[in-house]
Amino acid sequence: MAAGAGLQNFLRVMSMAFGGSLTQTYWEDAAKASRAELVSIINPNTPLALPPGLSADAAQPMFSMAVSGQAFMVATNHFYAYATVLILIFAAVVWLVKPPKGALQTASGH
Amino acid sequence: MTSSEYPALTGSKLGLSVLFLSLSNFMVVLDSTITNVSIPTISGDLGVSTTEGTWVITAYAVAEAITVPLTGWLSQRFGQVRLFIGAVAAFVLFSVLCGMANSLETLLVFRVFQGLAGGPLIPLSATLLISVFPNGKSNVALALWGMTTVVAPIAGPVFGGLICDSWTWPWIFYINIFVGLAVGIGSWWIMRNRETPTESCKIDITGLGLLIAFVASFQIMLDKGRELDWFASPFIVGCAVVSFVSLGVLVIWELTDENPVIDFSVFASRNWLVSTITLSLMFGLFFGNIVLTPLWLQQQMGYTALWAGLATAPMGMLAVATAPIVGRLLPKIDPRILVTYGMVVLGISFFMRSQLTSQADYASIALPMLVLGAGVPACIITLTIPRRFRLAAG
Numbered sequence: 001m002a003a004g005a006g007l008q009n010f011l012r013v014m015s016m017a018f019g020g021s022l023t024q025t026y027w028e029d030a031a032k033a034s035r036a037e038l039v040s041i042i043n044p045n046t047p048l049a050l051p052p053g054l055s056a057d058a059a060q061p062m063f064s065m066a067v068s069g070q071a072f073m074v075a076t077n078h079f080y081a082y083a084t085v086l087i088l089i090f091a092a093v094v095w096l097v098k099p100p101k102g103a104l105q106t107a108s109g110h
Numbered sequence: 111m112t113s114s115e116y117p118a119l120t121g122s123k124l125g126l127s128v129l130f131l132s133l134s135n136f137m138v139v140l141d142s143t144i145t146n147v148s149i150p151t152i153s154g155d156l157g158v159s160t161t162e163g164t165w166v167i168t169a170y171a172v173a174e175a176i177t178v179p180l181t182g183w184l185s186q187r188f189g190q191v192r193l194f195i196g197a198v199a200a201f202v203l204f205s206v207l208c209g210m211a212n213s214l215e216t217l218l219v220f221r222v223f224q225g226l227a228g229g230p231l232i233p234l235s236a237t238l239l240i241s242v243f244p245n246g247k248s249n250v251a252l253a254l255w256g257m258t259t260v261v262a263p264i265a266g267p268v269f270g271g272l273i274c275d276s277w278t279w280p281w282i283f284y285i286n287i288f289v290g291l292a293v294g295i296g297s298w299w300i301m302r303n304r305e306t307p308t309e310s311c312k313i314d315i316t317g318l319g320l321l322i323a324f325v326a327s328f329q330i331m332l333d334k335g336r337e338l339d340w341f342a343s344p345f346i347v348g349c350a351v352v353s354f355v356s357l358g359v360l361v362i363w364e365l366t367d368e369n370p371v372i373d374f375s376v377f378a379s380r381n382w383l384v385s386t387i388t389l390s391l392m393f394g395l396f397f398g399n400i401v402l403t404p405l406w407l408q409q410q411m412g413y414t415a416l417w418a419g420l421a422t423a424p425m426g427m428l429a430v431a432t433a434p435i436v437g438r439l440l441p442k443i444d445p446r447i448l449v450t451y452g453m454v455v456l457g458i459s460f461f462m463r464s465q466l467t468s469q470a471d472y473a474s475i476a477l478p479m480l481v482l483g484a485g486v487p488a489c490i491i492t493l494t495i496p497r498r499f500r501l502a503a504g
Binding site for chain 2: 009
């Protein structure tokens, strides 16, 4: 077993576990923060415009869920905005590889 | 590589061994994402929160990460073919036990064992694939293996959603019975006479212990941290200290040990280091996206497991279409250009995702996924195939 390939698989699988976990942590934290932000701009004195057939008791949880939904949407969008920046940085990292030597066509096993 | 002592296989035997070996890697990698869309279902069924439910994903990946580096030692000790068959059998056994679990704790324990059994199959399937191909064709073998690594994580959510919505969640584990038995029996029949020589060699127990301590404590810190408010919790601080210290000692220990579990000397190769770091970073982000999308769709957008899977599925189309093109371009184009192309395509997809609103329809979620597929093989296959970057795998 080649040491290089084994270690590469190890690091790849490990960063998969870490990446999955970190993403979820970021997402939940960002959603909490953006919910707090959204809630802070709601004027509590504004009367709820109730759709017909909906009681005030039912409207409040519904409104709360709508705010949560938007908070998670903002968090999701932020995650992908950061992901866009990160992936472009990773693309820059690969240029630290030394350029391949000689004619590329002859280097293959074809 | 020790596997070239046997002549390459030909004809139907070559075809079947390629099928079984690819399928084994496919099955193991598939299982890392097949649970992603099933987390809400499993959590609901076992009466836990989805935050705890995601342990089902990470426990498996972490366990895999621990046995992947052990593959070298295990195959020297038992022989590659015997290890392969044994790992497939254990994988099937623990898959069945996962399906039968009736609490989160038992599911997590069996998930860890399933990951431990699956880990060696990832590098071993690549090594055995190379060994059944003729000498000059190892790049074909590696391209096939890379292909299963690309397609399996994409297929996972689709299969998971389909199974969860049509049957019950235990079947996402029970399907491994059929795949595993076919792979195990088939490869035994073809490769039973191709066993590699064994020798009793010493295992670096200290290194292994340090490795487990590092990976486990770091992952527990990440997963438990968000429940316990990070460093406000003494438990999380403890995990952080253990992982930091064990990593430090591990590096020092492995540099001095004669038969290290992890051979850090390959770090000296700059190209290996750069491509491995890039691959790992890219995979971490890619996996984060694969974990997040189904959770968001199911919890916030009202998708069923099946539709969450179907929303991620379009990624597979262009991935399958572009993988052979990448394989053909690899010998001709500067690999850095290929990787940059792949990363930029991923970036475009992520940017599209960052512009969505909660009124987003299926198409506006599926389209960025379709785009994503066009970049994934260029990143994974280019960074995985060793020779191009002169990796230590040589």
